[in-house]
Amino acid sequence: MYKIFVIEDDEKIINLMKDRLERYDYTVITVKDYTDIKAEFIKENPHLVLLDINLPNFDGFFWCREIRTVSKVPIIFISARFSDMDQVMAIENGGDDYIIKPFSFDLLLAKIKGVLRRTYGEYAKSNFKEIYEIEGVYLYKNQNAVEYRDNKIELSKKEFSLLYILMTNLNDIVSRDTLLEELWDDIEFVDDNTLSVNIARVRKRLEDIGIYDAIQTKRGQGYSMIKTWD
Template sequence: MYKIFVIEDDEKILNLIKDRLERYNYIVTTVKDYSNIKGEFIIENPHIVLLDINLPNYDGFFWCRELRSISKVPIIFISARFSDMDQVMAIENGGDDYIIKPFSFDLLLAKIKGAIRRTYGEYAENNTKDIYEVDGVYLYKNQSIVEWTGKKIELSKKEFSLLYILISNINEIVSREILLEELWDDVEFVDDNTLSVNIARLRKRLEDIGIYDTIQTKRGQGYSMIKTWD
């Protein structure tokens, strides 16, 4: 089931959208704190965003830029503002589509289905989601960034791949052979110490955001990542 994050402060319209989409088996989540839309987006990790322009605190253009800085999830603007300039600004700020209120629900549904096909379905180049989360640790795949309690660091490609493999298999031992094969095309020419060096670097980078002793060496077997953060 696909999750849709609706950012709309008009409760009547919000409830109408939520009710209709849920009838079509979509999971619909809504904003609780309009000053923390980006934070709620990260927690919800939706497949699609429906975004109004006129919102409390900051407008939809601002939040579109904020969401686009961390994700390529489809963003569809829904607004009563109908000028060409508003639609141009929506696209230039990172939006994928624009629907003018009042709108036909059939049109909204068609736009959502089209976005799903392009991003996750038959027309998608890569249907993996941009953000991977484990107990509050966020990995931004397209940027090689890891975040914990608001602190972010950008990792090298090898460091990020190493972290992703380990955290995807949290509490399990991942052999050195598997890690080498995943990270290097030709392991025959990789020095045995290379993996150890990369593990040491990754440990140090994680300490920079407050995560300590999470990657453990299993002598003769490989490495295991355990949850040491609260």
């Protein structure tokens, strides 16, 4: 079931779209805090965004740019503004399509189905979840990046894979063999010190964003990631 994030401040339009889209088995999420739409987007991790231009605090162009810093999720602008310049700005700021209000629901539905099919369906190159949020830490799988408290850094592919495995098994012990098998095809040819070196690198990278002592060594067993951050 696809999740659609509706960024709109007109309650009537929100209720109309929510009612109609849910009839077609879409999950519809709406904005709760217009001051930090990016944080809500990251938390919800939707498959598609429907975005108005005229919004409280900051306009839709701003929030489109903000979303594009963390995701390639398809964004369809829906606005009463009909000038060519508005449509050009929507595309230049990262939008995928533009619908002018008042709109036909059949047209909206067709555009939603089309962009979802291109992005996740039969025409898509890949289908994956881009962002994982675990206890306030954000993992960007597309970018091999990690973020905590607005501090974001890129990791090497192996560093990210190690962190991802440990974070998604938070508080559990992950054996050395499991980590080695996930990262290297043939563990017989991997020096035992190689994993320790990579773990040390991940610890240092976490310190760079303000997370300390989170990866614990469990002697004779493996490693465990515990929550040491606020």
